[in-house]
Amino acid sequence: MNVDVAKKLTEVFPGCLVEQDEFPETHIQLQPDQWSKIASYLKETEELSFDSCMCITGVDFGEEDDLESRYNLHSMKHNHKIEVRISANRKKPIIPTVSHVWQIANWFEREVFDMFGIKFKGHPDLRRMLLPEDWVGYPLRKDYVGPDSYHGIIIPKVKEVWE
Amino acid sequence: MGILENKFQDNIIVAKLDQILSWARSTSPWYFQFGLACCAIEMMATAASRHDLERIGMMPRSSPRQADVMIVAGTVTMKMALRVKKLYEQMADPKYVIAMGSCATSGGPYTPHGYHVLKGVDLIIPVDVYIPGCPPRPESLIEGLIKLQEKIRHERPLTRKNVS
Ligand code: SF4
Numbered sequence: 243m244n245v246d247v248a249k250k251l252t253e254v255f256p257g258c259l260v261e262q263d264e265f266p267e268t269h270i271q272l273q274p275d276q277w278s279k280i281a282s283y284l285k286e287t288e289e290l291s292f293d294s295c296m297c298i299t300g301v302d303f304g305e306e307d308d309l310e311s312r313y314n315l316h317s318m319k320h321n322h323k324i325e326v327r328i329s330a331n332r333k334k335p336i337i338p339t340v341s342h343v344w345q346i347a348n349w350f351e352r353e354v355f356d357m358f359g360i361k362f363k364g365h366p367d368l369r370r371m372l373l374p375e376d377w378v379g380y381p382l383r384k385d386y387v388g389p390d391s392y393h394g395i396i397i398p399k400v401k402e403v404w405e
Numbered sequence: 406m407g408i409l410e411n412k413f414q415d416n417i418i419v420a421k422l423d424q425i426l427s428w429a430r431s432t433s434p435w436y437f438q439f440g441l442a443c444c445a446i447e448m449m450a451t452a453a454s455r456h457d458l459e460r461i462g463m464m465p466r467s468s469p470r471q472a473d474v475m476i477v478a479g480t481v482t483m484k485m486a487l488r489v490k491k492l493y494e495q496m497a498d499p500k501y502v503i504a505m506g507s508c509a510t511s512g513g514p515y516t517p518h519g520y521h522v523l524k525g526v527d528l529i530i531p532v533d534v535y536i537p538g539c540p541p542r543p544e545s546l547i548e549g550l551i552k553l554q555e556k557i558r559h560e561r562p563l564t565r566k567n568v569s
Pocket of ligand 1: 442443444445478479480505506507508509513514538539540541
């Protein structure tokens with residue numbers, strides 16, 4: 243299914259895929275710029291009808307590498323699914339939002355923002371989801387170093403031996 | 406009352422006021438019920454009919470104003486830590502804290518790498534009894550509570566200290 247959809251997308255949106263020798267079976271690697279439009283297309287086209295965004299995941303490939311956001315889409319109507327991957331630069335991770343296409347993406351994107359710091363452009367309410375609002379840093383990034391204290395509460399890295 | 410009924414005339418008990426006070430306190434420490442993670446399930450089981458905390462005089466209150474004991478049952482996240490502290494401050498004196506489970510005593514499975522977990526509630530509030538276990542069985546919790554009751558019973562709140 244991934245290959246079929248990827249072929250279709252190259253016809254409708256030329257240059258939307260990241261250049262690769264062949265279409266991979268497992269996923270579709272997209273460029274970020276047209277993602278909003280592509281998402282609506284995937285949802286609204288009759289023979290695709292990806293009406294359910296099952297999951298949005300963040301991935302960090304290491305301190306030198308890019309971040310990535312992955313979307314698992316499923317169609318209730320045709321019972322098929324695809325995975326879309328979009329990578330984002332570590333220094334300036336910006337990906338267009340799809341929260342207006344799938345409502346659930348609103349919270350998924352907030353969670354990915356919370357943990358990886360990927361900014362979803364156009365998101366109506368991009369606040370932290372799980373951590374406190376004044377938390378510094380994005381904990382699931384590989385280069386994350388935890389704070390030494392939070393509101394005056396010491397965070398010992400190693401607890402001293404019990405007496 | 407059964408066997409004691411209608412057996413006595415008007416009575417006087419002679420005891421130290423201190424002792425009576427601590428005895429009364431120790432036999433009805435109402436606890437502040439809030440569960441933070443998996444340990445809370447054991448706390449609920451302890452309060453339910455099989456183990457029945459009310460037979461040792463403890464009953465759950467949902468407001469810090471009415472509670473004497475705070476059972477910190479579960480993982481205290483940094484976000485929650487500020488609130489736990491605030492709730493402790495809202496409790497009326499005398500107040501006691503029980504750290505239930507390894508999360509509340511030391512951060513448990515989240516030490517030292519859990520970025521979001523407070524490494525023991527004793528970093529923010531004074532703890533009276535620590536109960537180890539992940540999670541502690543209801544029996545351990547009851548043992549901890551009885552230890553706390555012992556502690557309260559030996560208190561002498563009215564006696565002046567540091568007489569010089
Ligand atoms: S001590 Fe174990 S059972 Fe209790 S809250 Fe922590 S992880 Fe859960």
